[in-house]
Amino acid sequence: MRPTMSLTAVTSTFVPFAILLSVALLAAEQSDTLDHSRMIYASWIALGFAAVALSLFVFPRTRAGQWELLTWTFALAAYLVHFYYAFGVKYGFGIARTYAAQGPVIATNNFLVTALWSFDVAAGWFARRDARWLAIERVCARALVLVTFVTAAVIIFDGFVRVLGVAMVIAIVSCIAARVLERLARRGAVRASGSISSDATVS
Amino acid sequence: MTTESTGLAARWISWGQRTALALSALLLLSTLTLVVLERTWSSPAPATPEAAFYAASTGTEIMPLPVYRVIFDLFPDQFQPGGAAAGDWIDQFGLIRRPGPGDGLPMGFSVSRHRPRSGSPSPVDFVGLNCSLCHTALVKRTDDDPGTIVLGMGTISLDFIAWVDAFKTAVLDEQRLTIEAIEDRTREKYGHGLTLTESLLVRLWLATTRTTLKANLPKTDLPYHGAQLRDPDLLPNGPSRTQPFRNLVRNVLDLPAATDRAYCKIPTLYQQQDREWGQFDGSVRDRLTRSVLAAVAVGATPDNLILPDISDGVTRSIAFTLTLDGPSYAKLFPAEFAGLDHDAITRGAAVYREHCDRCHGHPEAGRWIKGAQQGEITPVAELGTDAQRVSFRYMDTLPDSLVAFFLDGNPLKPRRADLRPGPLGTTRGYINTPLHSAWSHAPFLHNGSVLTLAELIQLQPRRPVVFRGANTYDPVAAGLISPAAADPKRYYRFDTARAGNSNAGHDYPWRYQGPGWNQAALEDLLAYLKTI
Numbered sequence: 001m002r003p004t005m006s007l008t009a010v011t012s013t014f015v016p017f018a019i020l021l022s023v024a025l026l027a028a029e030q031s032d033t034l035d036h037s038r039m040i041y042a043s044w045i046a047l048g049f050a051a052v053a054l055s056l057f058v059f060p061r062t063r064a065g066q067w068e069l070l071t072w073t074f075a076l077a078a079y080l081v082h083f084y085y086a087f088g089v090k091y092g093f094g095i096a097r098t099y100a101a102q103g104p105v106i107a108t109n110n111f112l113v114t115a116l117w118s119f120d121v122a123a124g125w126f127a128r129r130d131a132r133w134l135a136i137e138r139v140c141a142r143a144l145v146l147v148t149f150v151t152a153a154v155i156i157f158d159g160f161v162r163v164l165g166v167a168m169v170i171a172i173v174s175c176i177a178a179r180v181l182e183r184l185a186r187r188g189a190v191r192a193s194g195s196i197s198s199d200a201t202v203s
Numbered sequence: 204m205t206t207e208s209t210g211l212a213a214r215w216i217s218w219g220q221r222t223a224l225a226l227s228a229l230l231l232l233s234t235l236t237l238v239v240l241e242r243t244w245s246s247p248a249p250a251t252p253e254a255a256f257y258a259a260s261t262g263t264e265i266m267p268l269p270v271y272r273v274i275f276d277l278f279p280d281q282f283q284p285g286g287a288a289a290g291d292w293i294d295q296f297g298l299i300r301r302p303g304p305g306d307g308l309p310m311g312f313s314v315s316r317h318r319p320r321s322g323s324p325s326p327v328d329f330v331g332l333n334c335s336l337c338h339t340a341l342v343k344r345t346d347d348d349p350g351t352i353v354l355g356m357g358t359i360s361l362d363f364i365a366w367v368d369a370f371k372t373a374v375l376d377e378q379r380l381t382i383e384a385i386e387d388r389t390r391e392k393y394g395h396g397l398t399l400t401e402s403l404l405v406r407l408w409l410a411t412t413r414t415t416l417k418a419n420l421p422k423t424d425l426p427y428h429g430a431q432l433r434d435p436d437l438l439p440n441g442p443s444r445t446q447p448f449r450n451l452v453r454n455v456l457d458l459p460a461a462t463d464r465a466y467c468k469i470p471t472l473y474q475q476q477d478r479e480w481g482q483f484d485g486s487v488r489d490r491l492t493r494s495v496l497a498a499v500a501v502g503a504t505p506d507n508l509i510l511p512d513i514s515d516g517v518t519r520s521i522a523f524t525l526t527l528d529g530p531s532y533a534k535l536f537p538a539e540f541a542g543l544d545h546d547a548i549t550r551g552a553a554v555y556r557e558h559c560d561r562c563h564g565h566p567e568a569g570r571w572i573k574g575a576q577q578g579e580i581t582p583v584a585e586l587g588t589d590a591q592r593v594s595f596r597y598m599d600t601l602p603d604s605l606v607a608f609f610l611d612g613n614p615l616k617p618r619r620a621d622l623r624p625g626p627l628g629t630t631r632g633y634i635n636t637p638l639h640s641a642w643s644h645a646p647f648l649h650n651g652s653v654l655t656l657a658e659l660i661q662l663q664p665r666r667p668v669v670f671r672g673a674n675t676y677d678p679v680a681a682g683l684i685s686p687a688a689a690d691p692k693r694y695y696r697f698d699t700a701r702a703g704n705s706n707a708g709h710d711y712p713w714r715y716q717g718p719g720w721n722q723a724a725l726e727d728l729l730a731y732l733k734t735i
Binding site for chain 1: 217220221223224227228230231233234235237238320321322323324407411504506611612
């Protein structure tokens, strides 16, 4: 089942999430395009929290821990706000309209991300975590979200979202590099301790 | 002791965390409640096409209703440039009072729950502009005549660009247009101040509008003010005219359009089903695109125009004009109509068929019979009328930018083929249009430089200088009456020698007292034109 949640972890993730999302929704009041701005600002928050969650996912000791699950959940919550303004407000919950405007590849991907991510978070909170299929699903969900965010933020759009997208890539690549170095260091340590042990045996 | 201190600190941290959680949850909940409530603030579009024409929002909201109620009192120097004796702001800028009891808004001003530009829902009413502001006229025979309001007729009195400058001057005056001044004046006038919501919205509106106006100053320059508003050297449009492409160049190309002299009178909107291409040069085809571009020129945006109730309002307004009949001379001027010589009308019809029908068509059995060249562009070199409208800078590049201005996927995005110059050719002339209620098209020519039909057909010489404002109507010459010199109601000196104001050209059937000129035939033609 889900990891135990400490008050510190909940506070440290929910408070910034609530403040940032509120600011995003209210800041849009000053713009010329209220709904569009809310859609954009919400995506920034989703991207920010997803970047943290994906970075935590890289390390086995934080993967599936309370911090990873909380940031991943709040990232989804912000993404759902973004999705509501995109699919619900902009395209009037019209699937045909969405496909016509976004094209089949992007529209299908967006619906798939929404469904898979929602399922993944629900599974994270309520499903048993030792099932092998769930482990595969978790990797797939995160890979899809990562590719979607990077494609949208770094390749398709520009401006502030590109800065966020690049920061996300740098953060995750850094974490992967750190993990690789950590593993290499551990292997080296194990090898070193093994050779000491055999030397001792010979002697 | 140490354990006790640690426990106390832990309790404080825990209390702090719980408080932070509760406060942030409250913040988020309040924000989400606001977002949900906002959806209930917008008002639906008026039910009928006619009501939409004079009451719907077209995405051109300008100020909160609480500001509208007092701004004209706070700035008499701007909104009564002719002095208090010349009437209130409605009189002085040529607007039309709405008949019957109402909220005091003149024709063309309506209330909605949309904020300016974004079209975002508002808890406070906003005043905006709609189609009937420009496309409604008050036909009066004398200053004392209450007159007849004609929907669809181009205004003959509205001095809109001067009004906009007066409004900008007032908004940019940070010393006088303050929340305190608005609050005080409201209290004096209505016996109560602003509500908290009104106060917040007015503050937000003042801040954002000032920021926008200041940001646009490099394009628009400082607005004119006070007596300058009636100076033709500074504001060369004058009443009943506009510069539509200057605003589009500013709003779409983000350029100042400083050399633009493409002045246009406000056109009539009768029987739009008979018009394939709109604008005086036939540069815009799709009816929705015409209305959308007109709204964008006045401040609407591609985003607010697609909001459902605004979109509905625009669509219904267009529907209203498709079959809208022009006013009948016989009904507005029954005595003069009764005095028309029927033989002269018959002879005049023959003159019309020979000299006018090819380009303009004619009415027959309740419908308009298209002329052989109706809908075509007559080159300006052939027509001889003022060329500024079809030679302004950026004329060739504007259509591409207009299309690009609307993002892909926006249902209002113009089709490139519906704009000229473009795939369907260029326009260096003026389109031959049908003449429903010809007498009510005054002033004539695209730039409104000819006041009467008698002058248009060259029965009478065209005057080089006229005075514009609240001109009364002359049913004999079929057009507007101009005094010999400016008076408080006809304050604007219209000099046809100025760039963009030429009244030359369209020498049909004949140039005044030139070869072939036939006074009797022209009198007959004038009689006939009063009947169509």
